[in-house]
Amino acid sequence: MTDETRLSELRAKFGRVPPAPDEPSPKPLTLREKQPRFEGLVSGHRACQGCGEALAARLVMESAGPDVMVANATGCLEVFTTPWPQSAWHVPWIHSLFENAPAVASGMEAAMKAQGKKTKVLAFGGDGGTYDIGFQALSGMLERYHNILYVCYDNEAYMNTGIQRSSSTPHAASTTTSPAGKDRMGKRHLKKDLLSIIAAHHVPYAASASVAFPADLQRKVRYAMGIEGPTFIVVHSPCPLGWKHASALTIEVARRAVECGLFPLVELERGSLSNVMPIRSPRPVRDYLEVQGRFAHLMKDKDPRAEKERDHLQALADYNIATFGLAGAAQDANDTGGAAAVGRGGPLVGGM
Amino acid sequence: MREALEGSLAIARAVALCKPDVVAAYPITPQTHIVENLSRLVAEGEMHTEFVSVESEFSAASVVLGAAAAGARAYTATASQGVLLMAEVLFNIAGLRIPLVMTVANRAVSAPLSIWNDHGDSMAVRDSGWIQLHCVDNQEAVDTTIQAFRIAQETELPVMVCMDGFVLTHTMEIIDMPSQEEVAGWLPPFDFARKLDPTDPKSFGMLVTPEYFAEIRHAHHAAMTRALPVIDQIDRDWAALTGRSSGGLLEVEGDPAAEVGILAMGSTVGTLRAGMAAHAEAAGPARIIKLRAFRPFPAEALREAVKGLKHLIVIDRAISPGLGGIVGTEVAAVLADMADRPRIHNHAIGLGGRDIPETIYADLMAAIRDPDAPAFSVFDVDLEKLAPEDR
Numbered sequence: 001m002t003d004e005t006r007l008s009e010l011r012a013k014f015g016r017v018p019p020a021p022d023e024p025s026p027k028p029l030t031l032r033e034k035q036p037r038f039e040g041l042v043s044g045h046r047a048c049q050g051c052g053e054a055l056a057a058r059l060v061m062e063s064a065g066p067d068v069m070v071a072n073a074t075g076c077l078e079v080f081t082t083p084w085p086q087s088a089w090h091v092p093w094i095h096s097l098f099e100n101a102p103a104v105a106s107g108m109e110a111a112m113k114a115q116g117k118k119t120k121v122l123a124f125g126g127d128g129g130t131y132d133i134g135f136q137a138l139s140g141m142l143e144r145y146h147n148i149l150y151v152c153y154d155n156e157a158y159m160n161t162g163i164q165r166s167s168s169t170p171h172a173a174s175t176t177t178s179p180a181g182k183d184r185m186g187k188r189h190l191k192k193d194l195l196s197i198i199a200a201h202h203v204p205y206a207a208s209a210s211v212a213f214p215a216d217l218q219r220k221v222r223y224a225m226g227i228e229g230p231t232f233i234v235v236h237s238p239c240p241l242g243w244k245h246a247s248a249l250t251i252e253v254a255r256r257a258v259e260c261g262l263f264p265l266v267e268l269e270r271g272s273l274s275n276v277m278p279i280r281s282p283r284p285v286r287d288y289l290e291v292q293g294r295f296a297h298l299m300k301d302k303d304p305r306a307e308k309e310r311d312h313l314q315a316l317a318d319y320n321i322a323t324f325g326l327a328g329a330a331q332d333a334n335d336t337g338g339a340a341a342v343g344r345g346g347p348l349v350g351g352m
Numbered sequence: 353m354r355e356a357l358e359g360s361l362a363i364a365r366a367v368a369l370c371k372p373d374v375v376a377a378y379p380i381t382p383q384t385h386i387v388e389n390l391s392r393l394v395a396e397g398e399m400h401t402e403f404v405s406v407e408s409e410f411s412a413a414s415v416v417l418g419a420a421a422a423g424a425r426a427y428t429a430t431a432s433q434g435v436l437l438m439a440e441v442l443f444n445i446a447g448l449r450i451p452l453v454m455t456v457a458n459r460a461v462s463a464p465l466s467i468w469n470d471h472g473d474s475m476a477v478r479d480s481g482w483i484q485l486h487c488v489d490n491q492e493a494v495d496t497t498i499q500a501f502r503i504a505q506e507t508e509l510p511v512m513v514c515m516d517g518f519v520l521t522h523t524m525e526i527i528d529m530p531s532q533e534e535v536a537g538w539l540p541p542f543d544f545a546r547k548l549d550p551t552d553p554k555s556f557g558m559l560v561t562p563e564y565f566a567e568i569r570h571a572h573h574a575a576m577t578r579a580l581p582v583i584d585q586i587d588r589d590w591a592a593l594t595g596r597s598s599g600g601l602l603e604v605e606g607d608p609a610a611e612v613g614i615l616a617m618g619s620t621v622g623t624l625r626a627g628m629a630a631h632a633e634a635a636g637p638a639r640i641i642k643l644r645a646f647r648p649f650p651a652e653a654l655r656e657a658v659k660g661l662k663h664l665i666v667i668d669r670a671i672s673p674g675l676g677g678i679v680g681t682e683v684a685a686v687l688a689d690m691a692d693r694p695r696i697h698n699h700a701i702g703l704g705g706r707d708i709p710e711t712i713y714a715d716l717m718a719a720i721r722d723p724d725a726p727a728f729s730v731f732d733v734d735l736e737k738l739a740p741e742d743r
Contacts, residue, residue, distance in 0.1 A: 071418060082558035092548035094421050095415060095557035096444050103411035107374060107426070108548065111401035114424050119550055137414065140407035180479035289626045303499025 026041060035063045038090075045088035046080040048249025052211045052237030052254060053077055053153040057124065059214050060151055060235070063221035066091060068124045069108055073101035073129030076160045076239075077153060082251040097099040099133040102141035102150060108147045120149065120225060127154045127168035127199075130234075142230045142332050149224045149231045156191070163242040167192040170262065172309040172318065173294045175232050175242070180297035185309050190316075199271040204229045207267040210236040212254035216265060216277060236263045244293020256288040261317035264324045279326045285314045354528050359490040359520045360385030362527045363455055364392075364496040365430075368399040369535040370453075370501045373424035373542070376415035380434040381467045382517035383457040387429060392582060409434035413441035413454075417733040419701075420452040421556060424546035425501065428453065431517055432459035433580040435473040442510075446481030447572065448557055451504035451544065452511075454482075455497065457619065458669070459517040468705020469517040471618070471669035475644075475678050481572055483511040483579055484647040485598075486617040490515075490525040492598045496644075497599065498530065499586050502539050506586070507579040508546075514646075516619040518705070538593055558666070575650040583645055599642050601650035604657050607637035613658055613694065614722060615641040615683060616667040620701070620708060627713025635717040638665075643679070649685040658687060661694035663720045668700040676700075676728030695720075699731035706732055 040061030047054035057077055062066075069092040072078045078095045081088040096104045105123035112119050123141070125134055130152040141148060157175045158164040159189035165178040170191045174180040178187035198206045204227045209217040217235060224231035238254050240247040257263040258277065262285060265277035289310065298306045298313075321327050357365070363386050369374070370712055375394075377387040392696055393399035402419075406412045409430050416426035430438060435456060446454065456474050460466040461560040474484055483503060487493040493515040500511040515521060534697060559652040584600040616649060619643045628638060640665075641657050643650075664687075668677035675681060680698025687693040695698060697720055712731075719725055735743045 034620065067550050069422065069550060071719050078557075080558050082555050084558040084560045084564055087555035087558060089555050090553055092550055092553045093555045094418070094448075095546060096417055096448070100410060100414035100417075100441060103414030104418035104421075106404060106406075106411070107376065107415035107420075107424075108422040109418075110374045110376075111419040111422035111424035111426075114402045114419075115422075136407060140411055143407070144404065261551050328570065340454055 038066045040064065040066065040068065040089065040091045041081065042088050042090060044086075046083060047076070048122055048241055048247065050238075050240040050250040051055045051076075051080075052239060052250050053126070053155055054080070055250070056153050056211045056217065056235040057235045059211070059217050060122075060221050061091070061212060062120060063218040064120065064149070067118070068111070068120045068122050070124060071096070071105035071108060073123075073125035074098035074160070075126035075129055075211050076155075077124060079160060098129055100137050101129060101134060102137040102148070105148045105150070106141050106144065106146045109148050112173060121147070123148055123150045125150070125152055126159070127152060127156055128158045128166045130154075131168040131194050132166050139201065142198065142203050142232070145229055147228050149221070149233070151221075151301055152194075152232070152234040153237045154234050155237045155242060157239070157242050159210070159239045159242045165202050168194070170313070172298060174297060175294065185297060185305050186294070195222070195266070195268065198232045199268045202229075202271045205231040205267070205269055207233050208236070208263065208265050209233055210254045210258050210263060210265060212236075212251050212258060213265065213277065220267065242294070249291060253288070253291055256283060256291070259283045260285045260288045261321040261326060262288060262313065264320045264326055266324050268335070273324065276313065276326055279321065282317070282321055282327055284311060285317045289313065353531070354526055356527070356561040357490070357526050357527045358385065359493060359523050359525065360457075360516065361389045362494050362525070362529065363497055363515070363521075364389030364492050367427050367457050368393050369530060370427075370498055370539055371425065372427040374402045374416065374419035374426045375418070376406050376412045376426070376428050377721075378406050378412045378430070378434065380458060381456070382469075382521045383429045383431045383434070385521060386457065394452055396678070397598065409437040410441060413438040413445065416452050416454075417441060417445050417448070418448055420450045420544065421448070423542070423544050423549070425452075425542035427454070429455035429457065431457040432461055432467075432473045434463060436476055437547070439477055442477050442480045442482060444557075445510050445570075449508050449572070449575070450510060452509050453497065453500045453504055454512050456512050456514045457517040457521045458514050464704075466704040467517075468537050469519050469669075470703045470705065471514070474512060474514050474673075475670040476514060478647065478678070481576065482647060482728060483507070483576070483583070483645070485508050485511065485513055485514065485583070485644055486646060487515045487520065488599070488619060488621045490520050490523065491527055491596065491702065494522055494527055494529065495590060495594070495596055495598045498535055498539065499590050502586050503579070503583055505540065505542060506582050507575065507712060508544075509575060511557050514618065516561055519619045528594070528596065534593060538590070540652075540718045542669065542719060566654055580619050581643070583648075599644045601609050601645040603642040603644065603655045604639055605642065606640040608639060610637040610639045611660070611662040612665065612717060613635065613639040613641055613661040614665045614667065614713075614716060615643055615679070617643045617646060618669065620667055622668065623708050623710060624713055627639055627710040630710055631714040631717075635714040638713075638717065646679070649682060649686065654683065654686055658690075658694055663697060664694040665697045665699065665720065668698065669702055671700045671703065671730065679730060696727070697725065698728040700729070701731045703730065708732075
């Protein structure tokens with residue numbers, strides 16, 4: 001039986017009539033036209049292969065929908081999406097400076113309030129713009145209780161300027177300003193616990209997310225969108241160039257960061273932990289480190305300092321797992337832990 | 353209605369008359385009374401605006417940037433260190449061509465720390481691409497503030513209204529405050545064509561390669577140049593409504609036949625007026641040139657204003673160390689190609705709030721007779737207070 005005959009039989013059986021030979025076939029939809037959701041950030045931009053931030057931003061924009069406006073801090077996201085005269089944004093978007101995206105967003109939100117509009121204001125920054133130079137403006141935005149969703153795309157260094165360390169760079173990672181060398185094992189300091197500082201503002205909602213878990217990320221964005229007040233999501237977004245891993249491994253690397261406990265996925269409401277993504281069987285931190293060139297100096301088995309730093313990082317991961325209760329009791333085939341408290345996919349019952 | 357008002361309260365009332373949608377500010381002396389009075393107007397329900405009380409001047413400028421970009425009429429005020437902390441944002445606002453209004457209560461810049469008046473702050477952002485207008489008295493400050501909102505809208509450029517800290521901001525003066533009806537009929541609603549709008553999404557502040565940067569700077573310069581007649585016309589329009597002009601781009605007062613001219617900005621002009629009235633008989637007459645628009649710089653109007661002068665005294669309220677006067681240097685540059693240009697005597701006076709007495713008029717007039725006088729001096733410096741090596 002030829003394929004053609006078999007196809008005709010199937011069509012007859014399932015009721016699909018083949019088009020008459022002279023009937024013009026309908027114009028095939030392009031891949032983009034088949035997209036079921038609104039795309040605020042479209043393809044064609046200049047991001048590197050495997051860019052975690054580009055993927056994260058696309059997912060965030062998909063969930064946020066069209067009635068938004070974006071204030072974007074200086075950084076890769078700004079540069080690769082808007083080389084004049086082209087722009088990859090299908091929503092109103094403004095880039096002012098490195099350190100003021102939260103304040104610019106505050107002004108946009110005040111304007112919406114003054115005009116009686118409901119358009120949600122989003123503010124985007126990298127880890128440099130969020131953990132470091134824009135930190136004060138972010139704190140001000142949270143304290144003043146602007147109705148803004150701030151998303152930090154955390155790739156753990158100043159990637160746009162060429163991989164310099166930030167306060168978000170993990171301990172012992174090698175960057176161009178914390179290089180591993182004879183006397184140094186990469187960054188000497190710890191990754192700043194920004195989420196705790198955000199939580200200390202007692203904002204309605206703060207969460208961490210990862211590009212390796214897009215459904216979780218998008219749920220968190222949708223949840224934050226439903227809250228009237230300041231909300232914050234930090235998205236772990238690998239940078240193949242800066243982390244020195246193959247660009248095809250972005251999702252794998254991000255997943256290992258979560259699975260080893262170094263980047264816990266948690267949700268905080270009014271400063272209290274309300275939900276975590278459980279880790280059923282935590283991986284050793286080594287699994288995460290060994291696929292990234294920025295930790296290559298920790299893989300030298302004959303160097304006792306390497307072992308010490310690996311132990312140090314493992315201890316940090318163990319601490320996260322213990323502190324946030326990522327393992328053990330939270331194990332649940334359907335990941336329903338905390339669902340009642342969080343009210344997945346929609347605003348909290350009874351408002352803020 | 354004429355009433356005695358402190359300068360800052362008058363400015364707050366003038367701003368309220370313009371009904372800004374968003375006001376953002378951070379307190380700094382001597383701007384504080386302006387934002388305190390605005391806050392009070394909001395608290396009493398006399399002004400309906402989103403008042404954003406921010407955590408720094410950097411954010412104050414950023415908030416009004418975002419607000420205006422999102423289609424709101426926006427206002428802020430600052431001074432001194434605040435201007436400098438804002439500097440990066442101020443260049444950004446102008447480069448994005450965002451129309452908004454800011455009052456600068458001019459104050460010296462640290463170090464040494466000084467809370468008193470000079471023009472070091474607004475001069476530091478001279479090249480930011482903002483329109484800079486200077487006010488002689490509080491009536492002018494009120495009128496110029498209202499005009500500034502219209503100038504910003506018509507030119508799509510930000511406008512800095514400069515008024516001398518303390519000398520104006522903290523001084524009671526009889527002000528003819530326009531009515532709400534007058535302002536409402538004169539100032540059109542804020543309608544920013546390029547505003548952020550989800551129904552017509554645009555991208556602002558994109559990365560520009562060398563292929564386009566020079567063109568965008570050229571266009572900004574051209575827009576500033578085109579603003580010159582707009583500033584002048586809006587002042588005329590305001591005068592037609594209220595009977596009060598603030599002096600357009602610049603204004604020439606005093607004796608038109610005088611061979612000596614004195615050019616100044618801000619409240620110094622008032623001191624010179626009084627000084628001339630008291631001392632002209634002994635010291636001789638002068639033509640006072642009140643420079644209102646410092647940016648854009650009214651080169652043509654200035655060349656016209658100095659015709660026939662043999663001497664031009666240019667007063668700076670700031671100093672560019674290693675060069676001298678800023679206004680003086682610019683005036684010299686603008687007049688350089690005039691066939692019979694006046695000799696320029698450039699002096700910095702009243703730095704860091706040093707009082708400028710009326711007698712300065714006679715002293716300045718006397719100084720032009722010194723053929724050995726340097727092209728620039730700090731006129732009121734007391735060298736005796738300095739160690740010999742610092743003189």
